[in-house]
Amino acid sequence: xxxxxxxxxxxxxxxxxxxxxxxxxxxxxxxxxxxxxxxxxxxxxxxxxxxxxxxxxxxxxxxxxxxxxxxxxxxxxxxxxxxxxxxxxxxxxxxxxxxxxxxxxxxxxxxxxxxxxxxxxxxxxxxxxxxxxxxxxxxxxxxxxxxxxxxxxxxxxxxxxxxxxxxxxxxxxxxxxxxxxxxxxxxxxxxxxxxxxxxxxxxxxxxxxxxxxxxxxxxxxxxxxxxxxxxxxxxxxxxxxxxxxxxxxxxxxxxxxxxxxxxxxxxxxxxxxxxxxxxxxxxxxxxxxxxxxxxxxxxxxxxxxxxxxxxx
Amino acid sequence: xxxxxxxxxxxxxxxxxxxxxxxxxxxxxxxxxxxxxxxxxxxxxxxxxxxxxxxxxxxxxxxxxxxxxxxxxxxxxxxxxxxxxxxxxxxxxxxxxxxxxxxxxxxxxxxxxxxxxxxxxxxxxxxxxxxxxxxxxxxxxxxxxxxxxxxxxxxxxxxxxxxxxxxxxxxxxxxxxxxxxxxxxxxxxxxxxxxxxxxxxxxxxxxxxxxxxxxxxxxxxxxxxxxxxxxxxxxxxxxxxxxxxxxxxxx
Numbered sequence: 001x002x003x004x005x006x007x008x009x010x011x012x013x014x015x016x017x018x019x020x021x022x023x024x025x026x027x028x029x030x031x032x033x034x035x036x037x038x039x040x041x042x043x044x045x046x047x048x049x050x051x052x053x054x055x056x057x058x059x060x061x062x063x064x065x066x067x068x069x070x071x072x073x074x075x076x077x078x079x080x081x082x083x084x085x086x087x088x089x090x091x092x093x094x095x096x097x098x099x100x101x102x103x104x105x106x107x108x109x110x111x112x113x114x115x116x117x118x119x120x121x122x123x124x125x126x127x128x129x130x131x132x133x134x135x136x137x138x139x140x141x142x143x144x145x146x147x148x149x150x151x152x153x154x155x156x157x158x159x160x161x162x163x164x165x166x167x168x169x170x171x172x173x174x175x176x177x178x179x180x181x182x183x184x185x186x187x188x189x190x191x192x193x194x195x196x197x198x199x200x201x202x203x204x205x206x207x208x209x210x211x212x213x214x215x216x217x218x219x220x221x222x223x224x225x226x227x228x229x230x231x232x233x234x235x236x237x238x239x240x241x242x243x244x245x246x247x248x249x250x251x252x253x254x255x256x257x258x259x260x261x262x263x264x265x266x267x268x269x270x271x272x273x274x275x276x277x278x279x280x281x282x283x284x285x286x287x288x289x290x291x292x293x294x295x296x297x298x299x300x301x302x303x304x305x306x307x308x309x310x311x312x
Numbered sequence: 313x314x315x316x317x318x319x320x321x322x323x324x325x326x327x328x329x330x331x332x333x334x335x336x337x338x339x340x341x342x343x344x345x346x347x348x349x350x351x352x353x354x355x356x357x358x359x360x361x362x363x364x365x366x367x368x369x370x371x372x373x374x375x376x377x378x379x380x381x382x383x384x385x386x387x388x389x390x391x392x393x394x395x396x397x398x399x400x401x402x403x404x405x406x407x408x409x410x411x412x413x414x415x416x417x418x419x420x421x422x423x424x425x426x427x428x429x430x431x432x433x434x435x436x437x438x439x440x441x442x443x444x445x446x447x448x449x450x451x452x453x454x455x456x457x458x459x460x461x462x463x464x465x466x467x468x469x470x471x472x473x474x475x476x477x478x479x480x481x482x483x484x485x486x487x488x489x490x491x492x493x494x495x496x497x498x499x500x501x502x503x504x505x506x507x508x509x510x511x512x513x514x515x516x517x518x519x520x521x522x523x524x525x526x527x528x529x530x531x532x533x534x535x536x537x538x539x540x541x542x543x544x545x546x547x548x549x550x551x552x553x554x555x556x557x558x559x560x561x562x563x
Contacts, residue, residue, distance in 0.1 A: 103442035112528040182479040256562035294543040
């Protein structure tokens, strides 16, 4: 058995999701290679070279591959796979990068991908969350190559103390797609992203209006936290849609999730239940959120939040 | 232009799901079903484009048991023009095969764009759009939060990617998958619900399509996720901070 990890990067640096994916690959078999596709990859290659657990790194560094256009990446990865028929597993992080790309590789090989694995049971059996993590499916692939995307938060990143052999790959005759890249607007926020934050503080309908979310900002600053909201708060127009945490919003798994004025609707719980610790503040002691919380504080958030900010 | 919108009937997002006691799956008998929320966004986007005069016809497609007709009707009440149901026995179908079925309908209808949700909230696979565009060898724009059709019929799509927004320009025919921020789906008005009852739904039997729908990924068992251990109620801010610092070690 031999696994190939598709590297997620921005041409300069490697995304941590890649290191978690290498860990997942190492749990399947001992022989793990990595493939990095992009343009002007020197710094990125210097970084991925350090990853423990890799046997070899293949590099496709080519003009026109500077943006992660799925059409371009997939054709190059498929051309590479055509030259190597030894891979039994191809793993990609289950980030927007991997979700966009990996099914294209699988489809061209007429293989059914398994999305978002959270556990490796054996070389063809995996666990993955369904219904936003409200159930766990154990699935077995009968395909000749297992094509997997890996939920990064479920695998510790590999260590970075190696110096792995690197080979440049020249692929002839792989055309570029006519999809054109227009722009990338990086989120300007000084706060971490919801899906990768270690700490998240979210407000619900109990915040009463959008202005009151300022009460959460100071606490978020002190904790280095991302800010989120329940669907009720988004539907009420308190905060923008992309703050929404829950089954139909962002599924999060931070070390600490602080729910403020959130009652704990099923669809919200579905999005936060993989958090290591959940702390909640709500004045209604019957609120369902308390049943899912490690620490609950029954109190009026307007009194508690300023005190919390001061004492942190 | 003509749009094909794909909709899936799933357990309503507000229902607390129950795992079957024999661990074979999730209980769907006597459970409220609705259109997959991301597919609702897809229908809404197609209707918006029709209102702008960009799209002339919207076909609403679903693959599933007879009951999926209701889901198609919901799409027709929101503004779809006609429906297509590929009727199954209600068995689960792997996304790759779903892609092949949609391609069959695509080849028959020749739409300019296919719009569908980025994922269904039941199996959470997030694959179908990507699979379809690969089978069709056409452009894809996943996780769309903004769709702008240009005069030359190219389409600028802004995509929700980790860490920001990416905009790409694609050509028709294309596949677009919707993300949450794209729009807010409308509620169908009563007159439109009545009108939708008159709209046509073509029904095709999946067995007539010559597509092998044998499962290639088997579900061995479905189980409850590990329970969270019961928590504690703390009395004040000081004890909350103390617990988070010294017990959980998370701040």
